Amino acid sequence: MFDLKGKNALVTGASGGIGGEIARALHAQGAQVALSGTRVEPLEKLAAELGAGAFVTPCNLSDVDAVKALPGQASEAMGGLDILVNNAGITRDNIFMRMSDDEWQSVIDVNLTSTMHLMKAVMRPMMKARWGRIINITSIVGVTGNAGQVNYAASKAGMIGMTKSYAQEIASRGITANCVAPGFIETAMTAELPENVQTGILAGIPQGRMGTPSEIAAAVAFLASNEASYVTGQTIHVNGGMAMI
Amino acid sequence: MSDIADRVKKIVVEHLSVDEDKVVEGASFIDDLGADSLDTVELVMAFEEEFGIEIPDDAAETIQSFGDAVKFITEAA
Numbered sequence: 583m584f585d586l587k588g589k590n591a592l593v594t595g596a597s598g599g600i601g602g603e604i605a606r607a608l609h610a611q612g613a614q615v616a617l618s619g620t621r622v623e624p625l626e627k628l629a630a631e632l633g634a635g636a637f638v639t640p641c642n643l644s645d646v647d648a649v650k651a652l653p654g655q656a657s658e659a660m661g662g663l664d665i666l667v668n669n670a671g672i673t674r675d676n677i678f679m680r681m682s683d684d685e686w687q688s689v690i691d692v693n694l695t696s697t698m699h700l701m702k703a704v705m706r707p708m709m710k711a712r713w714g715r716i717i718n719i720t721s722i723v724g725v726t727g728n729a730g731q732v733n734y735a736a737s738k739a740g741m742i743g744m745t746k747s748y749a750q751e752i753a754s755r756g757i758t759a760n761c762v763a764p765g766f767i768e769t770a771m772t773a774e775l776p777e778n779v780q781t782g783i784l785a786g787i788p789q790g791r792m793g794t795p796s797e798i799a800a801a802v803a804f805l806a807s808n809e810a811s812y813v814t815g816q817t818i819h820v821n822g823g824m825a826m827i
Numbered sequence: 828m829s830d831i832a833d834r835v836k837k838i839v840v841e842h843l844s845v846d847e848d849k850v851v852e853g854a855s856f857i858d859d860l861g862a863d864s865l866d867t868v869e870l871v872m873a874f875e876e877e878f879g880i881e882i883p884d885d886a887a888e889t890i891q892s893f894g895d896a897v898k899f900i901t902e903a904a
Contacts, residue, residue, distance in 0.1 A: 709872070
């Protein structure tokens with residue numbers, strides 16, 4: 583099940599907790615992976631850990647030209663590109679009353695617009711191959727909203743609408759596009775939250791714990807596989823029951 | 828019929844699974860040959876590959892029929 587031998591995957595944000603684990607999971611299923619991110623050092627480290635079939639393709643996602651060039655670089659490194667995982671994302675939290683135009687725009691640019699550019703750039707080769715997988719990592723807050731994250735929630739909700747529309751346009755070509763929506767996951771980002779905030783969050787999660795990056799990666803590995811061929815335009819929520827949608 | 832027209836016709840016939848005699852000068856890909864909008868994009872991609880040319884998006888939008896395609900490619904090649 584979920585054999586990805588012969589497939590080539592580009593993972594953005596692979597220097598982060600969730601992205602790194604997604605790359606590990608796809609690689610473990612036999613895929614070659616191109617690891618993208620802004621910080622080269624963690625990418626090199628992950629590539630060394632994975633060994634053969636792992637390539638480092640750094641990219642600053644706020645640089646449009648660099649974003650557009652990324653799929654070509656990844657494809658050249660791996661010899662093809664079959665699976666695109668848009669995992670990279672940033673937060674610039676602030677209450678909306680105080681949110682600056684720049685806080686809004688930078689989050690939309692990196693989370694939503696770069697995803698759009700990457701999805702567009704991979705269309706041609708995937709259409710020709712009559713096979714492709716787009717997996718966008720959105721967030722529970724794109725569906726539920728979250729105080730202090732108007733920009734982030736808008737970008738993540740935008741990803742969901744974009745994915746559904748894209749999935750409809752391209753469905754007849756053997757390409758699926760889906761989202762995975764994590765709830766609270768143990769990462770460097772959530773570890774920084776004060777203890778009382780963490781306790782409050784846990785009270786709202788029926789399973790009583792945060793998720794792990796590998797639990798997100800497992801959903802991605804499924805969506806990337808041939809077994810998921812009839813799943814498209816969907817959002818898989820991986821959140822310990824925090825929101826049941 | 829020119830060599831270019833023959834090659835364009837072959838691509839159209841293969842891609843849209845239509846009879847060769849339906850692919851005439853004025854045949855519209857969408858209205859007469861059953862293509863959808865994605866098919867027209869793929870036809871342009873196939874023409875680019877076959878003839879080693881680049882067809883920019885704004886030019887691609889003007890290629891609506893078999894005749895349009897042959898004319899454009901003849902001028903570009």
